[in-house]
Amino acid sequence: MIRVVKAGLFTTVQDLGRFHFRNKGVPVSxxxxxxxxxxxxxxxxxxLNAAVLEITMTGPTLQFEEPSYIVISGAxxxxxxxxxxxxxxxxxxxxxxxxxSYGRLEKGFRGYLAVKGGLxxxxxxxxxxxxxPVTPKNTVVDGDVLPFEPTxxxxxKISEIKVDSYLDETKLGVYKGPEFHRFPKSEYDTxxxxxxxxxxxxxxxxxxxxxxxxxxxxxxxTAATLPGTVQWTPSGKLIILMRDGQTTxxxxxxxxLSDAAISILAQKKTGDHIQFNTVDQ
Amino acid sequence: xxxxxxxxxxxxxxxIQIQWPNTVSETILNDILAFESHLKxxxxxxxxxxxxxxxxxxxxxxxxxSELTFLEWEAQLLEAYHQRPSTKRPxxxxxxxxxxxxxxxxxxxxxxxxKLQLSPKALIAQHTAQAYTVYGLGFLPGFMYLGGxxxxxxxxxxxxxxxxxxxxxxxxxxxxxxxxxxxxxxGWNIIGRCSVPMFNPKKKDPCFVSVGDKxxxxxxxxxxxxxxxxxxxxxxxxxxxxxxDD
Numbered sequence: 001m002i003r004v005v006k007a008g009l010f011t012t013v014q015d016l017g018r019f020h021f022r023n024k025g026v027p028v029s030x031x032x033x034x035x036x037x038x039x040x041x042x043x044x045x046x047x048l049n050a051a052v053l054e055i056t057m058t059g060p061t062l063q064f065e066e067p068s069y070i071v072i073s074g075a076x077x078x079x080x081x082x083x084x085x086x087x088x089x090x091x092x093x094x095x096x097x098x099x100x101s102y103g104r105l106e107k108g109f110r111g112y113l114a115v116k117g118g119l120x121x122x123x124x125x126x127x128x129x130x131x132x133p134v135t136p137k138n139t140v141v142d143g144d145v146l147p148f149e150p151t152x153x154x155x156x157k158i159s160e161i162k163v164d165s166y167l168d169e170t171k172l173g174v175y176k177g178p179e180f181h182r183f184p185k186s187e188y189d190t191x192x193x194x195x196x197x198x199x200x201x202x203x204x205x206x207x208x209x210x211x212x213x214x215x216x217x218x219x220x221x222t223a224a225t226l227p228g229t230v231q232w233t234p235s236g237k238l239i240i241l242m243r244d245g246q247t248t249x250x251x252x253x254x255x256x257l258s259d260a261a262i263s264i265l266a267q268k269k270t271g272d273h274i275q276f277n278t279v280d281q
Numbered sequence: 282x283x284x285x286x287x288x289x290x291x292x293x294x295x296x297i298q299i300q301w302p303n304t305v306s307e308t309i310l311n312d313i314l315a316f317e318s319h320l321k322x323x324x325x326x327x328x329x330x331x332x333x334x335x336x337x338x339x340x341x342x343x344x345x346x347s348e349l350t351f352l353e354w355e356a357q358l359l360e361a362y363h364q365r366p367s368t369k370r371p372x373x374x375x376x377x378x379x380x381x382x383x384x385x386x387x388x389x390x391x392x393x394x395x396k397l398q399l400s401p402k403a404l405i406a407q408h409t410a411q412a413y414t415v416y417g418l419g420f421l422p423g424f425m426y427l428g429g430x431x432x433x434x435x436x437x438x439x440x441x442x443x444x445x446x447x448x449x450x451x452x453x454x455x456x457x458x459x460x461x462x463x464x465x466x467x468g469w470n471i472i473g474r475c476s477v478p479m480f481n482p483k484k485k486d487p488c489f490v491s492v493g494d495k496x497x498x499x500x501x502x503x504x505x506x507x508x509x510x511x512x513x514x515x516x517x518x519x520x521x522x523x524x525x526d527d
Contacts, residue, residue, distance in 0.1 A: 017345075019332060019345065020329075020332055021422075022332055022343075023332070023333065023334050023335065023418060023491075023492065024418050024480075024486075024487055024488040024491075025418045025419045025421060025422045025423055025424050025462075025480075025488070026487065027422075124482050125482055125487060133422060133463050133482060134482040175292075175294065176291060177292060177293070178290040178291075178292050178298045178339075220303075221303065221336070221338055221339075222336055222337055222416075222417050222419065222426055223298070223336050223337065223338075223339040223341070224298070224334035224336055224339065224341035224419070226292070226293065226295070226296055226341075226343070228293065229292075229293075246419055246420050247418075247419045247420075248334070248336050248417055248419025248426075249419075249420075253292070256292055256293030256294075256296075257293070258293070258294065259294065
């Protein structure tokens with residue numbers, strides 16, 4: 001198991017999400033940057049859905065009480081293992097008593113820690129992803145204990161991969177949303193030309209954009225939304241729903257982010273730049 | 282069986298929306314639910330990757346693992362809709378939900394009574410007089426979008442939203458009435474509190490209500506409220522429900 005010495009700013013347990021309860025209003029949750037999690041789990045030859053720690057900006061200090069193997073991925077967070085720096089997307093052996101410490105945020109926003117076999121937290125509605133009220137906790141806190149099955153010996157087929165840095169990418173690939181056609185093409189020409197800024201209103205539920213589009217009077221009945229749905233409110237605000245976003249909404253759903261774009265956006269913080277880029281139109 | 286002019290919209294690589302005529306109506310809602318159940322038994326029968334979310338006049342079909350080719354699926358879904366055998370929508374229930382309208386819970390009951398020029402007693406009688414149809418579940422886990430509020434109970438939402446509205450609070454806002462399934466911020470006028478939790482993640486089905494069901498509130502006393510809470514904790518509280526006949 002892992003003993004959480006210091007929890008960090010906003011550390012959660014996540015897998016790839018909670019499915020089949022959206023029709024009861026339960027958000028899917030799961031890792032914000034699923035791409036980084038899939039790669040980390042692949043290197044450890046885990047189930048891709050194995051539970052990992054999601055670390056936001058300021059990371060934790062963790063002590064391993066049993067042997068295992070780990071991979072860190074996602075943001076660059078100056079991580080050290082027993083005070084020696086370690087790299088993203090590389091398998092490291094862990095001995096009982098080892099201490100993993102997160103330091104300064106260098107690039108990106110969310111890092112991941114995958115452990116051989118995955119974190120063995122209890123399942124709630126088929127998933128280990130933290131989301132209150134489904135799970136009792138919203139975040140990991142100081143003193144928590146995170147169980148895993150110890151692994152003394154493991155010979156990874158591939159022990160390290162090089163990941164082209166998507167952390168600097170600003171272009172978000174988008175598809176048309178169901179209400180796309182309610183607005184004139186000229187609105188999108190303007191919107192797609194603009195470099196947009198991530199507002200301070202950004203979290204696992206949604207990212208808001210600083211720049212407003214024009215206001216409008218398009219109204220619609222409440223309908224289903226998805227992680228990556230771009231909503232345009234009547235006052236002109238752009239809201240991009242993320243993994244913990246509500247499952248229905250009443251604002252026009254003008255665009256839908258590609259899977260890769262959701263991962264790219266998950267690595268953005270307040271003030272970072274993004275730009276929409278069409279995928280299919 | 283009525284057939285409506287449905288249209289399909291692409292919604293990213295993993296989802297397709299089916300849109301019925303844009304009117305809030307039980308006939309349309311029932312047709313959506315009948316088609317949803319038909320798809321579950323035919324096109325999507327073996328594949329647990331499919332999910333469907335019905336709400337008001339739309340049905341969203343989602344496949345989180347595959348990229349859906351829109352034109353291909355548009356054709357398949359249209360064909361499935363127009364050639365479906367006459368199926369009834371799945372069985373739906375009317376749930377009787379107990380609400381305590383005590384002042385302690387109904388923080389805005391007096392104010393709303395004055396605004397609507399109804400006595401609190403008359404307001405409660407109006408609120409409990411009919412069943413409301415569940416047109417959607419969303420916004421929060423277990424939150425119901427209810428249709429059928431009598432005009433006499435329409436009151437604007439509060440100008441100053443509360444930072445904390447207690448779990449179970451029953452509110453009025455515009456054409457809507459409903460229950461806050463969790464503690465959350467909110468601007469609805471609070472008139473009572475429901476003694477039954479609308480969302481319980483420990484249950485296999487965390488929310489007993491489904492889209493297409495109906496709910497009817499009935500007034501209970503403060504002591505009945507407390508009794509229900511205790512019965513709920515030890516797991517012996519039983520909700521009153523009946524099957525809705527078409």
